[in-house]
Amino acid sequence: MDEVPFHEIYVHGLVRDAEGQKMSKSKGNVLDPLDVIDGIELEALVAKRTSGMMQPHLAKKIEKQTRKQFPNGIPAYGTDALRFTFASQATTGRDIVLSLNRIEGYRNFCNKLWNASRYVLMNVGLEADLRGEKEHSVADRWILSRLQQVAKEVADSIEGYRFDHAAQALYEFTWNEYCDWYLELTKPVLNSEQSSEEQKHAARHTLVTVLETLLRLIHPIMPFITEEIWQQVKETAGVEGETIMLQPWPEPDESLFDADAEREMRWVMDFILGIRRIKGEMNISPGKPVPVLLANVSTEDERFLAANRHYLDFLARTESVEILKPGETPPEAATALVGEMEVLIPMADLIDKEAELARLEKEIAKLRAEVEQAEKKLSNPGFTDKAPEAVVEKERRKLDNARSAMEKLNDQAERIRTL
Structure with a gap:
């Protein structure tokens, strides 16, 4: 009788509609979570919103409003997308504005994760043996280092009830780093005859290891898609168990933190993004190989260039890379900066x-x-x-x-x- 029933209580904000209005039956702006998850046709939605009203005289207004806002009804977004939407908006002291556009964005995130798993399984295989010798590339070391930092950030955020920070960290790492960068960086390694078996082995091992760990980090927010994918990758990842729900929570491995790899990969990404930006601004086809001149090059820049040329050729489509001598005047060119180094693309022969x-x-x-x-x-x-x-x-x-x-x-x- 004298025991304290709860030691910690989490109070979230009010859930409002896309216009910021409080959801109310009389306003006809209530969204049933099951309709968002499973979808609902327009006529069924209208009937649902205009039945059993305390103010029946508003039925016509609500019907008109519903038909305008949802002309095709509500498509099925799935449970995981809705859960991730709520988590991403669980900001302390603020209400939750529930917009279908935002839910659709997180459904796209689910699709991104699913497509990444297809790529991993296609390149690693369901029964691959990943226990052999490995020669990790700088990209492997970089993504493993970033994974440890994200695992720590997500754990700290959840313990502090900042579910929005946890969701944001998972979203940015999954979409911007793992999918948009690391998966692309593995292609020149896995598809090149010049890559050693140890390098390919390391890339495959890193692909599946990061994916399996990432699934465990995302699982509390998106339980269904993570369980489905985990069941397909667990054997390849060397993990035993019947369900992801009973797997241990990922703990950061301090031995995998690698500031040098992160600095080097930041250089590689800035180089690639700089060339892509110039191509976009000058209306040059993204797939067109371009000659590149480098000015104000440091010893570290030269080292990074030599070690990562295969990434630059594949992702930036560099035709050639030439380092200008100190004091040498470059031709008229578009310029991007990578730190103090100037990346120059001569324009004369590239455009009409x-x-x-x-x-x-x-x-x-x-x-x-x-x-x-x-x-x-x-x-x-x-x-x-x-x-x-x-x-x-x-x-x-x-x-x-x-x-x-x-x-x-x-x-x-x-x-x-x-x-």
């Missing part, structure tokens, strides 16, 4: 100068018309005084964005004229 200038002039003319139209509207007191503030502010942002884009295109055209 006249065709690209014509394309840019067309884009600039279109933006100029948008700027003139927005300036005319914002200089009209009849618009700025009578229109809602949100509409006026939207028009101001539109003008700023158009001006900024036009300035960038003008700079790009000027660089091309000098070629």
Whole structure:
């Protein structure tokens, strides 16, 4: 009788609709979690929202509102996507705004995890023996180091009831580091005849090890998809057990923290992103190999370049890489910075100068018309005084964005004229 019933109580915020309104039967904006999980057709949704109302006279209004908001009903998003949405928004002291667009985004996250597991199983195999000799690459060491940090961050966040921080850490690591980078970095290793068996073995081992650990980290938030994938990878990962639910929680391994590998991989990623950005700005095909010149190169830059050239050739599509001598004047080129090092792509032979200038002039003319139209509207007191503030502010942002884009295109055209 005298025992304290609870020592810790977690109180989450109010769940509101996509417009930030409190969910209420009388407002007709309540979302049944089962409808979000399994999906529901429009007519069934309308009937559900307009039946058993305390204020029947609002039925027509709610029906109209529902048909407008959900013209095709609600698609099935699944339990895991809904759970991850709630976790990602469980910010201390704030209400939860439940938007179907956000739930759809986390359903895409589930698909990303599923597709990553397909890649791993396809390249590792269901019954592969991963106990042999391994020669870990810098990418292997980097992803293993990052995994330890994420495991620590997720554990600390959950213990502190910051489920939003845990969800965010898992999302960013899974999508941005494991899927977008590490899986791509394994391709030149696994598909190259120049890679040793030890290097391929290490890549396969790292792929499945990181995936299995990641599934255990995500499992408390997304139990169903993680169980399904884990059942398929457990034997390959050398793990025994009937269910992921009874597996131990991942503990960070301090011996795998590797600051050197993280610094080197940051250099590799900045190099690749710099070239991709230049290609995007200059309208060069992403798959087109480009010659690269390097200026202001340090000893460490040279070492990183020599060790990671296979990554650069595969992911940045470098045709050649040449280091300029100190004081040597480079040709007219687009530039990206990797630390103090300059990454230069000569433009002369990569684009049709006249065709690209014509394309840019067309884009600039279109933006100029948008700027003139927005300036005319914002200089009209009849618009700025009578229109809602949100509409006026939207028009101001539109003008700023158009001006900024036009300035960038003008700079790009000027660089091309000098070629």
